[in-house]
Amino acid sequence: MVYLRVLLLPFSLLYGLAIWIRNRLYDWGWLRSVAFDRSVIVVGNLAVGGTGKSPMTEYLVRLLSPRGRLATLSRGYGRKTKGFLEVMPDDTARRSGDEPLQFKRKFPEVTVAVDEDRVDGVSRLIRSGHDIIVLDDAYQHRALRPGFAILLFDYHAMSKPNWLLPAGNYRDAFKERRRADVMVVTKTPLGATEAEKDRIRRGLSTARHIPILFAGIGYGSLTRVLANESGAAALHRDAAVLLLTGIANPAPLYEYLSSQVSEIVHMRYADHHDYSTADIHKVVRRFGEINNPDKLIVTTEKDAQRLREPAISDLMVGLPLYMVPIHLEFDPKDEATFRERVLAYCSRPH
Template identity: 50%
Template sequence: MINTLRLLLWPFSLLYGLVIAIRNFLYDKNIFKSQKFDLPVIVIGNLAVGGTGKSPLTEYLIRLLRDSFKVASLSRGYGRETTGFIYVETTDSFTKVGDEPLQFKTKYPEVTVAVCEDRVEGVKRLKDTHDVIVLDDAFQHRALTPGLSILLFDYESLFKPRLLLPAGNLRDSFTQRKRADLIIITKTPSSLSEEKKTAAVKRMAVNANQQILFSSLSYGSPYNIFNASETKDDLLNQESDILLVTGIANPKPLLNYLEGKCHKIELVSYPDHHSYTEKDMEFIVKKYTALSAKNKIIVSTEKDLQRLRKFLNNPLLSNLPIWIIPVEACFNEEDSRQFTSLILNYCHKKVK
């Protein structure tokens, strides 16, 4: 059925591919102008639609840079109901600034977080008061030329067909990977063999001047949605049933992490950036109540937390054990050293 649908959508993918090929050609030939800035501008992006781990890597960069530089994170603010340039505050709603920027600001309140659909305008507003600007999900925003471009690929998708939208999930041609300075294969299994790493590198067919690294996801101690200071390392155990509630692009890595740590897992999955409703809350409560175990909990993500906040005073949820599991990008020792060296050398060289 899926193959048949892809075949039916293939003509539309060809048309889409023609449009983006013309657009990229016009930028490559400098017919469409692209602006470059003097300060360090780091772009994080991907070619596929969602789910490659951009947010954990953005946070990784924030933690790496915040002690040495005045850092700003700039995002589009996907899903917000506003337009234009906005500084994100911890008291904002996700409908004003988007869930991911609000997550960044909540976790790192000392760092400037801003949203603007026009990245060039956003950088102009930030450049005079910041040393480094990190742009989340801006690889396709070619009106801006980054100083350092980081492109992410989800390991699981590496060996799947490379099809453009709508037949596939690529929003830009795979050939555009050549524009990246650094390619990171994300969500790699911790036990990935050197042989499989070599196969992945070969599959990417990078240029001689491109560096390729591997990262994975690391999950932290769950914390209570009503009290972030309350954490429990022993929350996940074989006597517990878990209702996993997500509105993210790819819940599979988290699902895989939870499997084997509890008696039973039931997934309630909504689309990425889903705006939760009262009806959703009623459904979640119903699914939780139906779990048979004596010990049962609801688990969700930090990204979902930004969209669940408006229900924290709702009587439906007030007595429920809802826990948030934080996630971070991590590298092995050698790749961590290389990544840190690349980023810090670039920033120190550009910052006067």
């Protein structure tokens, strides 16, 4: 695998040249970048894969929704619709995208919108009276100039080379981190040492002295996926779990469940996988093969939105199907710094 990546380096150089030219055209003003007179916060990453953008967006919603009329905006990856769309709780993932639907069902009082054209989306939300807009996964969307940019890095990927696609996992140059207002290293283990954190800080530091903060993942109680199903469940050492995931990086969830139960059968699909009836038949069959009467099907909040599609959910009625809510858990000192920076930005006139 390493040799294959090395062979792809010439293509990474070509890709790097293309994104370097694009970024410089925006930096030099030859391509137009639109700024807004409202609080516009971007959450993003440089590498492909899951770095915890959704938990960060949810953290910001909880922090900022009491302080103004807030909306979230994303592309709505995986949806079958186009253009601007305000997400409703009774939408399907195919109409609005799985993550926006997750946000709306979790925060029904908050406006959740999708639009592949972020400038158009923000403009529409401002015209409808919103004064704080959080954009999920828009760091590379240079046509929009955010007022505050939060850049995320996966703790477990910090020791890997910063190679660009296709040889590496970076979709933007590592030096573009200098455009951030704060950097957060997510999925930090509880046992991470200060020496290891210092090593990561040195690797991420820039001349701008951008704050580099650390946050881990917190896991909530199991929650039923299907609204018409009832019954509580808890993880324990004698239980078995069929873990069903269609996310970029399920490793942290797998590790967490491994510490809680005796057996895990993992059925892993690609990120934003559009589950078919054939997939669910395989899930049901594999679940039936687990030889433990104390067994559950566990999935993620994002997958749960797709599993609630009518044709899919009908096949899972009566099964013990649960999702695991997750949230960011900052180091207390880092959390104070993060909140101070975000709230200071939102309290300024724009």
